[in-house]
Amino acid sequence: MASLEALPILLKELRLSTIGKCWEALAQQALDGQWLPQQYLAALCEEEVNERYQQRLKRYLHEAQLPAGKRLSHFDFSAVHGIKANQVKALVEQPQWVKQAHNLLLFGPSGIGKTHLACGIAAGLLEKGFRAKFFSATALVQQLQQAKEKLLLAEMLLRLDRYEVLLLDDIGYVKKSNQETQVLFELIAHRYETGSLIITSNHPFSEWGQIFEDNMMTVAAIDRLVHHATILECQGESYRRQSAMNRRQN
Numbered sequence: 001m002a003s004l005e006a007l008p009i010l011l012k013e014l015r016l017s018t019i020g021k022c023w024e025a026l027a028q029q030a031l032d033g034q035w036l037p038q039q040y041l042a043a044l045c046e047e048e049v050n051e052r053y054q055q056r057l058k059r060y061l062h063e064a065q066l067p068a069g070k071r072l073s074h075f076d077f078s079a080v081h082g083i084k085a086n087q088v089k090a091l092v093e094q095p096q097w098v099k100q101a102h103n104l105l106l107f108g109p110s111g112i113g114k115t116h117l118a119c120g121i122a123a124g125l126l127e128k129g130f131r132a133k134f135f136s137a138t139a140l141v142q143q144l145q146q147a148k149e150k151l152l153l154a155e156m157l158l159r160l161d162r163y164e165v166l167l168l169d170d171i172g173y174v175k176k177s178n179q180e181t182q183v184l185f186e187l188i189a190h191r192y193e194t195g196s197l198i199i200t201s202n203h204p205f206s207e208w209g210q211i212f213e214d215n216m217m218t219v220a221a222i223d224r225l226v227h228h229a230t231i232l233e234c235q236g237e238s239y240r241r242q243s244a245m246n247r248r249q250n
């Protein structure tokens with residue numbers, strides 16, 4: 001039988017730091033409650049797993065760089081038409097689409113809540129254990145372009161593969177120079193069937209000719225994006241305008 005003195009060292013060796021912190025207190029509870037040995041073991045494992053989950057979630061939230069406060073719990077679904085709360089929540093509760101590297105496209109006018117929804121869904125997916133990262137589409141295109149100039153584009157695309165979900169916010173605002181659209185296209189082609197994209201845009205596909213100068217490129221990009229995609233079309237009044245008007249009336 002192993003000696004009790006060795007326990008802290010064994011736990012450290014196995015990197016079970018949470019169990020290291022709680023085994024004594026739980027041992028007392030187990031004695032008091034007359035737990036079976038295996039119940040005590042299960043309780044210890046549960047503590048370790050829960051703590052690891054919390055630490056991982058903290059890390060994922062930090063690296064995701066989601067704008068603060070944009071959670072589904074703060075989203076008023078009655079203020080927007082064309083989408084249903086259940087449909088949006090199912091994207092988080094049943095995240096097979098992420099495992100299958102499918103995409104999510106959110107369209108609608110400015111101020112309707114696309115960024116909020118996209119971030120809320122991404123935050124929910126982080127809680128499910130996926131890694132995600134938020135980018136303003138303009139900023140990401142700039143970063144990709146800089147990487148390309150240094151012949152590091154392939155490397156950057158591979159680095160982004162660690163995220164199961166990339167959120168590209170406001171793709172319509174990306175400038176239209178050929179070089180910029182080229183890298184965006186390379187990203188879309190690279191992620192195709194290997195990683196999910198969540199994209200928000202004020203422009204419906206019919207106007208995407210303005211985003212990608214090259215028409216062939218537009219067709220190819222749309223083709224890949226929609227091949228496996230959920231499309232949410234948000235309709236109605238800008239939430240920003242609605243709340244400004246409500247404030248004025250009160």
Ligand code: ADP
Pocket residue numbers: 070074075076077078079080108109110111112113114115116117200239240
């Ligand atoms: P969009 O990306 O469509 O331009 P945003 O998501 O940026 O719109 O929304 C504008 C502002 O209004 C944000 O502060 C957002 O949190 C808030 N907002 C938009 N729609 C809703 C909603 N239905 N419920 C709660 N807040 C909302």
Ligand code: MG
Pocket residue numbers: 114115116169170200
């Ligand atoms: Mg937005």
